[in-house]
Amino acid sequence: MAYEVLARKWRPKTFDDVVGQGHVTRTLANAIEQDRIAHAYLFIGPRGIGKTTLSRILAMALNCEQGPTTHPCGVCDNCKGIAAGADMDVVELDAASNNKVEDIHGVLDQVQFAPTHSRFKVFILDEVHMLSNAAFNALLKTLEEPPPYVKFIFATTEGDKVLPTIVSRCQRFDLRRISTGDIVRRLRFICNAEGIAVTDDALLAIARGSNGGLRDALSALDQLIAFKGTDLGEADVLAVFGLVSREALEGLAECVLKGDVPGILRTVAALDESGKDMRRLTAELLWHFRNLLVFQQAGAELARQDVTEEQLAVLEAQSALAQPQRIIEISGMLSEMEGRLRAALSVRTLVEMTLIRCARAAKTVSLDEVLRRLTALRDQTIRRLAAAAPKGPAAADAALQRAAPQPPPARPAAPQSLPRPAIAPDDLESEEDEEEALPDCDALCVGEPDQAGEGPAAPTVSAEPLKTSDGQYVDEIINHALRLFGGRVVV
Numbered sequence: 001m002a003y004e005v006l007a008r009k010w011r012p013k014t015f016d017d018v019v020g021q022g023h024v025t026r027t028l029a030n031a032i033e034q035d036r037i038a039h040a041y042l043f044i045g046p047r048g049i050g051k052t053t054l055s056r057i058l059a060m061a062l063n064c065e066q067g068p069t070t071h072p073c074g075v076c077d078n079c080k081g082i083a084a085g086a087d088m089d090v091v092e093l094d095a096a097s098n099n100k101v102e103d104i105h106g107v108l109d110q111v112q113f114a115p116t117h118s119r120f121k122v123f124i125l126d127e128v129h130m131l132s133n134a135a136f137n138a139l140l141k142t143l144e145e146p147p148p149y150v151k152f153i154f155a156t157t158e159g160d161k162v163l164p165t166i167v168s169r170c171q172r173f174d175l176r177r178i179s180t181g182d183i184v185r186r187l188r189f190i191c192n193a194e195g196i197a198v199t200d201d202a203l204l205a206i207a208r209g210s211n212g213g214l215r216d217a218l219s220a221l222d223q224l225i226a227f228k229g230t231d232l233g234e235a236d237v238l239a240v241f242g243l244v245s246r247e248a249l250e251g252l253a254e255c256v257l258k259g260d261v262p263g264i265l266r267t268v269a270a271l272d273e274s275g276k277d278m279r280r281l282t283a284e285l286l287w288h289f290r291n292l293l294v295f296q297q298a299g300a301e302l303a304r305q306d307v308t309e310e311q312l313a314v315l316e317a318q319s320a321l322a323q324p325q326r327i328i329e330i331s332g333m334l335s336e337m338e339g340r341l342r343a344a345l346s347v348r349t350l351v352e353m354t355l356i357r358c359a360r361a362a363k364t365v366s367l368d369e370v371l372r373r374l375t376a377l378r379d380q381t382i383r384r385l386a387a388a389a390p391k392g393p394a395a396a397d398a399a400l401q402r403a404a405p406q407p408p409p410a411r412p413a414a415p416q417s418l419p420r421p422a423i424a425p426d427d428l429e430s431e432e433d434e435e436e437a438l439p440d441c442d443a444l445c446v447g448e449p450d451q452a453g454e455g456p457a458a459p460t461v462s463a464e465p466l467k468t469s470d471g472q473y474v475d476e477i478i479n480h481a482l483r484l485f486g487g488r489v490v491v
């Protein structure tokens with residue numbers, strides 16, 4: 001028997017087999033069950049995601065000898081004929097090469113005749129956006145009121161180019177790109193059935209290279225089997241398609257998140273010297289950070305749709321390295337770089353500089369974080385003082401007042417600008433307020449802290465040191481806070 005490529009051999013035969021288009025298959029199945037079948041359907045979506053497959057399954061569902069049914073049997077003459085594209089009553093037309101008005105007249109001639117052996121006469125027009133305006137117009141009248149035995153199914157990659165008058169006469173379905181996770185699961189299923197030994201990372205690399213198209217992924221798998229046989233690893237896929245390994249990609253993202261500039265430069269140099277495509281690298285890095293943000297904001301369940309279990313574990317570990325706000329900033333910088341890559345004279349330099357900027361952004365501390373830490377310091381101090389004062393909260397307040405430093409006598413202008421001894425968090429809701437508060441701190445802290453003798457020891461903060469992109473700003477605020485509390489703070 002002649003060899004059949006995987007994409008054809010494993011073409012779905014029922015709605016349940018279609019991958020990643022549940023919103024469409026559910027609606028179509030419901031319409032069949034409720035006997036509310038429209039006379040024209042329009043499937044829109046990128047190539048290789050199942051438009052033609054869905055058209056044939058719908059035709060089989062309508063014309064199966066057991067039907068109309070949501071589960072066409074696949075073994076009757078009608079089902080087999082449709083699956084092979086050789087059924088008299090299901091006319092498939094490639095509108096890209098049959099786009100003239102004469103071609104549509106040919107279709108309209110056939111519309112007049114009832115189906116020979118089936119329930120419906122189904123016309124499947126692929127790439128329907130290629131039809132000329134005259135051809136579209138010739139179709140309009142029949143599309144509005146076709147004979148009851150006629151069903152039209154249109155498929156296109158460019159929905160915007162289909163005339164609105166056509167779209168409004170159809171039920172429109174927008175098919176989605178298939179998620180990486182769904183493609184990997186489908187490839188795994190097929191590889192197991194075909195007896196192909198392949199690692200998860202290799203399947204992931206194929207899925208990454210196929211941009212959400214299952215047919216492209218299966219074609220790539222076919223090519224790899226021809227290249228390497230039935231034992232495939234990630235390195236084989238990377239070698240054939242010029243992709244960056246998952247490990248290298250995740251390592252680079254980790255360097256960015258940790259602010260590890262030497263690590264970034266080393267990785268970019270290694271990838272560039274091994275001939276990897278920097279544009280592709282940027283797109284994949286952006287996708288990684290997108291997944292990281294999804295993980296942080298929406299949790300593992302939603303992130304799992306687009307990644308494998310191994311990737312999920314990495315996302316979990318990396319999500320602790322930077323705040324969501326920072327990930328958004330990094331993604332913004334990478335997106336901006338993506339647009340500039342085409343015109344860049346030195347792509348590698350642009351990538352390096354952008355990733356260094358991203359690394360700096362990853363370690364920048366937000367004002368929210370500063371306020372959160374200051375508030376925590378204040379609350380902790382109040383609790384400690386309350387614990388140390390046996391007479392209750394009033395005594396703690398008094399202790400806190402005592403702990404606050406007194407205005408320094410050496411600076412005559414300063415005492416008038418001291419409305420409060422400590423920074424209340426409610427007073428610091430905006431950046432303007434923060435700036436307003438700073439002079440107070442400054443004024444309070446002129447000279448040495450005078451509580452050194454009373455305090456338990458030198459101020460100690462065990463929290464991770466805060467770095468900022470604009471110098472020691474945060475550290476100074478924290479130091480001011482420590483002085484405000486008389487050196488009594490131990491975090």
Ligand SMILES: [Zn+2]
Pocket residue numbers: 063064065066072073074075076077078079080
């Ligand atoms: Zn059948």
